Amino acid sequence: MLSPRLAAIRAPILVIWLAAVALAAIDFFRDVEPAHVRLALFIATVVVELLALAAALAGRRALGRDDPTRGAGTAICLGLGLRVAAELRLGMLYLSAVPAVILKRPALADAFIYGLRYLYVAADLAILVGVVRTLHGLRRTGLAIRPRPRDLLVLFFVVPLPLAVYALQAQVDPVSGDHGIITFRLLAASVGALVGGYCVVLAGAALQMGGTWAWIWGAAGVAGIARALAFVAAAAAESAMPRAGAILLEQGLLWTFACAWLLACALRWQHVRRA
Numbered sequence: 001m002l003s004p005r006l007a008a009i010r011a012p013i014l015v016i017w018l019a020a021v022a023l024a025a026i027d028f029f030r031d032v033e034p035a036h037v038r039l040a041l042f043i044a045t046v047v048v049e050l051l052a053l054a055a056a057l058a059g060r061r062a063l064g065r066d067d068p069t070r071g072a073g074t075a076i077c078l079g080l081g082l083r084v085a086a087e088l089r090l091g092m093l094y095l096s097a098v099p100a101v102i103l104k105r106p107a108l109a110d111a112f113i114y115g116l117r118y119l120y121v122a123a124d125l126a127i128l129v130g131v132v133r134t135l136h137g138l139r140r141t142g143l144a145i146r147p148r149p150r151d152l153l154v155l156f157f158v159v160p161l162p163l164a165v166y167a168l169q170a171q172v173d174p175v176s177g178d179h180g181i182i183t184f185r186l187l188a189a190s191v192g193a194l195v196g197g198y199c200v201v202l203a204g205a206a207l208q209m210g211g212t213w214a215w216i217w218g219a220a221g222v223a224g225i226a227r228a229l230a231f232v233a234a235a236a237a238e239s240a241m242p243r244a245g246a247i248l249l250e251q252g253l254l255w256t257f258a259c260a261w262l263l264a265c266a267l268r269w270q271h272v273r274r275a
Contacts, residue, residue: 059272
């Protein structure tokens with residue numbers, strides 16, 4: 001079980017997550033413009049991602065220089081930092097705030113709109129490195145790491161998600177000549193599913209170490225799965241679901257991703273401070 005201090009961190013984050021989801025759903029069913037609901041939830045998501053990055057950096061600083069988990073923490077911090085940079089780029093697109101000097105030059109515009117979206121993939125890869133290093137560190141301690149039946153069930157659900165993204169996206173003609181969208185979404189969903197799968201295995205192993213570690217890596221596993229599902233929702237927006245509902249579902253899953261990483265990073269920070 002979590003200590004009272006760590007439980008006090010968990011409760012507000014869960015309440016914030018639930019409140020934002022509820023408010024977004026209420027606005028949607030009140031016929032508020034879906035783009036406005038998504039923008040509000042997107043801004044909240046970026047704020048939470050900034051808090052998660054701050055918590056991750058604080059947790060890394062609390063570790064000794066010879067701590068074997070410091071390298072994994074550095075990779076996760078890098079991943080969260082790259083994600084914030086990618087979100088700021090997306091926010092500029094949402095708010096039509098891209099500098100004119102970029103838009104007036106086709107090469108710069110293409111790099112900004114189509115190239116920099118791969119910051120998301122770079123961010124997920126950095127987080128994946130951190131998760132894999134953590135798993136290897138646990139194995140070096142002699143801890144027996146074997147996926148439980150329920151872990152295998154979750155992995156069985158996660159593995160096909162990139163295929164679902166491809167199947168949905170392949171039915172749609174690229175918008176505005178964006179022929180690279182299938183490659184981007186398939187690659188990003190695949191990396192996100194890998195992160196989620198590794199975190200699920202870590203959460204199972206962490207149960208042997210106590211409640212705090214299970215919550216930390218369980219939250220990270222939820223984040224990875226939500227990230228992969230968000231690409232399924234984005235692909236479904238153009239084929240299998242009403243566009244407005246699918247777009248809000250996508251942003252809701254990204255909101256879940258951000259809150260889950262905030263929970264993981266905040267719990268880890270408090271845990272290493274008290275160690």
